[in-house]
Amino acid sequence: MSSIKIECVANENHKIGESPVWNEKENSLLYVDITGKKVCKWNSLTKQVQAISVDAPVSSVALRKSGDYVITLGTRFAALKWKDQLVTTITQVDKDKPNNRFNDGKVDPAGRYFAGTMAEEIRPAVLERHQGSLYALLADLSVVKHFDHVDISNGLDWSLDHKTFFYIDSLSYSVDAFDYDLQTGKIGNRRSIYKLEKDESIPDGMCIDTEGKLWVACYDGGRVIRLDPEAGKRIQTVKLPVDKTTSCCFGGKDYSEMYVTSASEGMDKDWLSRQPQAGGIFKITGLGVKGIPPYPFAG
Template sequence: MSSVKVECVVKASALIGEGPVWVESEQTLLFVDISGQKIHRWSPSTNQIESFETGETVGFVVPRRSGGYVAGVGRSIVAVDWSTQMMTSLVEVDEDKKNNRLNDGKVDPIGRLLAGTMGKEKRPAEVQRQQGSLFSVNSDLGVTKHLSQVDISNGMDWSLDQKTFFYIDSLSLTVDAFDYDSHSGHIGNRRVVYRLEEGEGLPDGMTGDADGRLWVACYNGGRVIHIDPVTGVRLQTISLPVMKTTSCCFGGPDYSDLYVTSASLGLDQSGKRQQPLSGGTFKVTGLGVKGRPSNSFSG
């Protein structure tokens, strides 16, 4: 068994850190601070962090094939030009639900963006129920709605053969799978592949590894769980020194480092004293597995 090491690499940089993604071409980690309304870019080689102010809540950021990034800001999918610190709106979703916001988003292997929304939060993880949806945005910026009545649209990934889409609606306490047609983007045949146990918290952000298994950050669970979506078995639990673990991705030169974001929003003074690293981003090494490169949006 390899010896797993957990290290806080970016100290308390986020109220709600989310959506980490490793950008191969830059050797940097992108992640967002939802409530802090910022996109962060961190370089492990220099330990420098740069920030981009979004002016509204930002749920995710992903690389874009034509350059720059695409992010979910408020209810808009926006293009981000880091060099000019400018954003340009590409499409808007949930026009009929002004209180909604985009949460997690990820790009499929052919370059299609999937992004989900959620209703207004009274406090972290307490939302207006069934207000959210799951959308896809293709290369010509056409938008398709796949799911409605979602509570908190969250973690997404795909099987190695691209025929299965994995998805989390956090308050359901499950990781679900759908049949996936990568040509059309159609999803169907929803089923549960893992149900979280008592004490594991809420399933939040998720990433897949090179073996086709899933890593799920558990909000209020202080852990990332490693599950086999074929057997539904939890293979491993990685404990972190913070309870509000939010999302994860693989990165580093050979994709063997697991980066995990966390949140501090919602902790009282006592909680912050007990968990001083809350809101930080962590690097987990020694897992003995590798991840896969992130996909870039083709639009």
């Protein structure tokens, strides 16, 4: 029997921690603080966080085949050279929507960087509806738009056989699946595989494990839930000591640890004093299941 342990490894009180991604070569967890406008790196050996400040909300970070990182910054896809602290724009989307920004993003098994947009929030989960779209940045640095009418583009991942794309538009309170063609990067046949229950609140970031099950961070739900996408059922709940759990990924030795990001934005003084670790990064061990390495962007 495994016994689950949860530890706050970086009590940084981020505004909106998001997009955790394990960098095996550096024994580090990369993530962003969206409205804190920072890309962060937590070193698992030194336990220190390094941060690079950027000029706009930064909503996701991904590894790059050529080394370094790609990020979604405002409505831009951009390259980040960590050592030089240098950010260069690759391309921009939603040029006709000045109130939009990117939100969550992840690289597909063929190296395409998928990321979606949303209108800027007035407060958590309150925003102009249907303003977002889902995009993919291809290796040749061109951009494809997959669909629009998104409220809050969020968690995404691919099935282990690469034939299904999983996606969350938060305000639908649903985890959706699409058929996926890895050769072309095309998606189709959208359907809901799980509707969140009331106490699970809002579905946010998501990742897959080596058994093909999905882990979804529940914003305002203070938990990650494990879903069986075939059965359309929740099979496990892991509660965390903060309400605003935003995203999750596997990392550490053999990807046997889970890392969970969280937010503190939108919490009042009283709420914050009850949850002093809000905005921290959490490590969960003893889950008894592993994850898979992140795919690097091919461009």
